[in-house]
Amino acid sequence: MDLTHTEEEQDFRERLRAWLAKVLPELPAKPSPDDWPGRRAYDAGWQRRLHDAGYAGLHWPTDAGGRGATPTQHLIFLEETERAGAPYVGANFVGLLHAGPTIAAEGTAEQRARWLPPVLRGDEVWCQGFSEPGAGSDLASLRTRAVRDGDDYVVTGSKIWTSHAEVADWCELLVRTDTGAAKHRGISWLAMPMDAPGVTVRPLRTLAGSTEFAEMFLDEVRIPVANRVGAENDGWRVTMVTLSFERGTAFVGEVVACRRTLAGLARRAKENGRWDDPVLRRRLGRLHGEFGALWRLTQWNVSESERSGGVPGIGGSVFKLAYSHARQELYEVAATVLGPESLSLEEEWTLDRLSSLSYTIAAGTSQIQRNIVAERILGLPKGR
Numbered sequence: 001m002d003l004t005h006t007e008e009e010q011d012f013r014e015r016l017r018a019w020l021a022k023v024l025p026e027l028p029a030k031p032s033p034d035d036w037p038g039r040r041a042y043d044a045g046w047q048r049r050l051h052d053a054g055y056a057g058l059h060w061p062t063d064a065g066g067r068g069a070t071p072t073q074h075l076i077f078l079e080e081t082e083r084a085g086a087p088y089v090g091a092n093f094v095g096l097l098h099a100g101p102t103i104a105a106e107g108t109a110e111q112r113a114r115w116l117p118p119v120l121r122g123d124e125v126w127c128q129g130f131s132e133p134g135a136g137s138d139l140a141s142l143r144t145r146a147v148r149d150g151d152d153y154v155v156t157g158s159k160i161w162t163s164h165a166e167v168a169d170w171c172e173l174l175v176r177t178d179t180g181a182a183k184h185r186g187i188s189w190l191a192m193p194m195d196a197p198g199v200t201v202r203p204l205r206t207l208a209g210s211t212e213f214a215e216m217f218l219d220e221v222r223i224p225v226a227n228r229v230g231a232e233n234d235g236w237r238v239t240m241v242t243l244s245f246e247r248g249t250a251f252v253g254e255v256v257a258c259r260r261t262l263a264g265l266a267r268r269a270k271e272n273g274r275w276d277d278p279v280l281r282r283r284l285g286r287l288h289g290e291f292g293a294l295w296r297l298t299q300w301n302v303s304e305s306e307r308s309g310g311v312p313g314i315g316g317s318v319f320k321l322a323y324s325h326a327r328q329e330l331y332e333v334a335a336t337v338l339g340p341e342s343l344s345l346e347e348e349w350t351l352d353r354l355s356s357l358s359y360t361i362a363a364g365t366s367q368i369q370r371n372i373v374a375e376r377i378l379g380l381p382k383g384r
Helices: 007-026 036-053 071-083 090-106 109-121 235-248 252-272 278-307 315-343 348-356 366-377
Strands: 126-129 145-149 152-159 170-176 187-193 199-204 213-224
Touching: 007 036, 007 071, 036 090, 036 109, 071 252, 071 278, 090 109, 090 126, 090 170, 090 187, 090 235, 145 170, 152 170, 152 187, 170 235, 187 213, 187 235, 252 278, 252 315, 278 315, 315 348
Parallel strands: 126 170
Antiparallel strands: 145 152, 152 213, 170 187, 199 213
């Protein structure tokens, strides 16, 4: 892995910085966290600006509508947008970081042409319908059933923790198409229109008070067979492609954000006198080293992804495991630095702290990640 920047890459950084400096002051005010239609419009507006400037899907293959940028250019983009305080993908998260890359890797030419351009423009929002009340960490135990009826699947079941279902146009949906097969077989990956008859969405309020997740109930929803990505009953393999993006590259920008947060905590500690505590300084220093190492691991994972055809490898599980715990510790340290003011729910640090608690569960629990690392990287035998 070469960590030096070429003249072309440095020029890319400077042009991106100039564009961000021009466009960010022109953005409208952010909507209220509870205003989901407003948040969708804000996030879609930012995505359209990226698209029109040639930065949407920067690292996607050119035949998928992207720019075909190098891994280094992709990381430069993430660094510069985060440091400039640019909006994150927001409501476009699933489409841009999960469903879109999966369709780019596994979809037919017709599917890529139908779904990828609207994702890149910010015209259509996706949600993720994977987890179920009885199949969370053990995702392969899902029971939502799809029965073939001519050119349609008729789907019945329920999903939970459906990200951005309130404002989504499409859902990446896992269903069981063969109830007699072993649990890791008999699964298919479908693209479901959220306005289809029989779809009911009920928002779930999180500990932090937000409603970006929802329960979703499916009552004989008809989904065209043409909306299946991959072969029938091959959905588990396609799902592993989706999860490799979710664990391998979807959190990349957040590492930069955490490093910025850490620097902000150091400044606050110096301002309020807590910097004099040597134990606190050691914790901040260790976190600085840990996030620096995570950024290097990110660079390696993205480079490895490029060499393997654009799909991240199982090294993403190492990153996800380490990052989840480092993020939680970061906000534990924040509580020490901020003292009583960290107890206010209006304080941004507190909301981030509450959000950090979910990271050892979201995108595969830490226990699942340890199993993947143990079995697929270290070669240890499977537990019983």
